[in-house]
Amino acid sequence: MFFLQADDYHQWRDHARRLLSAEVPPAEIHWNSDSSQQVLFADPRPLPECSASRKVNVPKAFLEWAEIVACYCSDRRWQLLYRTLWRLTHGERNLLEIVTDDDVHQLGQMKKMVTRDVHKMKAFVRFRKVEAAAPAQEAYVAWHRPDHRIVRLAAPFFSRRFKEMHWTILTPLESVTWNQKELVYGPGVPASEAPQDDALEDLWKTYYASIFNPARIKVSMMKREMPVRHWPTMPETELIPDLLREASQRVDRMVDSTEGFAKTAAHYLPDQKDLASLRSAAQSCRACDLCQHATQAVFGEGRRQASLVLIGEQPGDQEDLEGRPFVGPAGQLLDSALATAGINRDDVYVTNVVKHFKFTEQPLNRGKRRLHKKPNSREIYACRPWLEAELDLIRPQAIVCLGATPAQAIFGRDFRVSHSRGQLLRTDWCNHTIATWHPAALLRMPNAERRAEMLDALIADLASAAAVT
Numbered sequence: 001m002f003f004l005q006a007d008d009y010h011q012w013r014d015h016a017r018r019l020l021s022a023e024v025p026p027a028e029i030h031w032n033s034d035s036s037q038q039v040l041f042a043d044p045r046p047l048p049e050c051s052a053s054r055k056v057n058v059p060k061a062f063l064e065w066a067e068i069v070a071c072y073c074s075d076r077r078w079q080l081l082y083r084t085l086w087r088l089t090h091g092e093r094n095l096l097e098i099v100t101d102d103d104v105h106q107l108g109q110m111k112k113m114v115t116r117d118v119h120k121m122k123a124f125v126r127f128r129k130v131e132a133a134a135p136a137q138e139a140y141v142a143w144h145r146p147d148h149r150i151v152r153l154a155a156p157f158f159s160r161r162f163k164e165m166h167w168t169i170l171t172p173l174e175s176v177t178w179n180q181k182e183l184v185y186g187p188g189v190p191a192s193e194a195p196q197d198d199a200l201e202d203l204w205k206t207y208y209a210s211i212f213n214p215a216r217i218k219v220s221m222m223k224r225e226m227p228v229r230h231w232p233t234m235p236e237t238e239l240i241p242d243l244l245r246e247a248s249q250r251v252d253r254m255v256d257s258t259e260g261f262a263k264t265a266a267h268y269l270p271d272q273k274d275l276a277s278l279r280s281a282a283q284s285c286r287a288c289d290l291c292q293h294a295t296q297a298v299f300g301e302g303r304r305q306a307s308l309v310l311i312g313e314q315p316g317d318q319e320d321l322e323g324r325p326f327v328g329p330a331g332q333l334l335d336s337a338l339a340t341a342g343i344n345r346d347d348v349y350v351t352n353v354v355k356h357f358k359f360t361e362q363p364l365n366r367g368k369r370r371l372h373k374k375p376n377s378r379e380i381y382a383c384r385p386w387l388e389a390e391l392d393l394i395r396p397q398a399i400v401c402l403g404a405t406p407a408q409a410i411f412g413r414d415f416r417v418s419h420s421r422g423q424l425l426r427t428d429w430c431n432h433t434i435a436t437w438h439p440a441a442l443l444r445m446p447n448a449e450r451r452a453e454m455l456d457a458l459i460a461d462l463a464s465a466a467a468v469t
Contacts, residue, residue, distance in 0.1 A: 300351030403438030
């Protein structure tokens with residue numbers, strides 16, 4: 001039995017290379033991150049030398065996952081990473097594509113939690129101005145309490161964002177300083193060592209009050225996205241109770257002035273909400289300019305009790321004319337993929353993020369041809385209340401986002417289908433949400449081999465979503 005310590009990704013990687021070179025199976029290794037831990041009756045074996053002749057070809061995706069998962073605060077990450085590496089190099093080359101595999105699922109969950117923690121750090125760190133060693137130099141310090149060891153993942157973002165500042169971020173696990181030339185890492189410190197007086201607090205509070213939108217506030221969702229345990233380090237959170245108390249009056253003022261609130265579809269939602277009333281009300285929506293050129297609003301279609309919801313980007317030319325989603329060429333390909341995945345389209349609910357067709361016109365010999373044009377962020381934002389109302393009513397067990405636009409509408413603007421396709425993730429709408437290729441992307445793919453790969457992936461992702469309903 002090998003008893004090994006790993007403090008970070010690079011140390012684990014060096015150990016893993018040696019072990020893999022010597023063909024040491026996962027069951028013969030015990031990992032921990034604390035060199036002071038003693039295992040009863042342990043007779044540790046020396047780490048084998050790495051064979052120069054053994055060349056290991058590991059998928060790039062695994063290396064990207066491993067560097068992130070290595071920041072997860074649990075010793076079981078090392079065993080899980082090595083077991084996955086062993087399987088990848090012993091006959092299961094495509095293991096990471098099997099999202100239902102236990103090891104892959106656990107890795108995906110760890111990666112998701114670390115990535116989310118990095119996002120929280122970027123959003124919640126607040127610098128405080130302190131006296132610097134050099135009189136002419138301003139210095140800033142922030143204290144943050146992440147769930148995982150993510151400072152090295154997040155620090156490059158702050159060095160780019162605040163490259164002209166001299167700053168330090170302190171956390172319980174480690175710290176980092178940017179001296180305007182390089183990042184210098186050090187040990188962690190307790191919150192008591194962070195400065196308490198902040199000359200910038202009034203500025204933060206003024207900014208937060210100005211962007212606070214009472215028309216869209218959901219307290220439970222806000223606390224999920226901005227956990228209460230981070231509030232002590234965020235001066236603007238002192239304003240939240242007063243802002244919430246004033247929310248209803250501020251909404252009334254916004255509606256009366258038709259400023260901000262009337263620019264989204266929320267202004268057109270019916271008082272009594274069901275799918276029929278929403279579908280009818282959407283025809284009168286004037287939240288953006290797309291309604292001026294489209295034939296009609298194309299609302300979602302399917303069973304109110306559907307356990308699976310498919311979300312596309314927007315209706316196309318044929319959908320705009322017929323008033324139904326996914327009836328054109330992309331819809332026909334989707335129907336075929338659903339059938340192959342063993343899913344009856346009549347059992348699912350199909351909709352789009354944007355309800356009106358956006359297009360450009362191309363002159364032809366006779367008449368004009370309408371070509372799809374991607375909706376912009378303003379149009380997506382304006383139309384979002386329709387989608388939220390649909391999901392609130394249906395409450396599906398699984399959601400499939402077809403393409404980048406719905407994926408970013410659900411997961412956030414940083415989400416990339418090419419990077420995270422096929423992962424079953426938890427969202428505010430359900431516990432199982434997955435992003436995959438839009439059928440239209442397959443139709444536009446000129447390479448036949450790549451098109452076949454994308455179709456296989458689409459079918460597999462649909463099947464994965466259906467399996468959890």
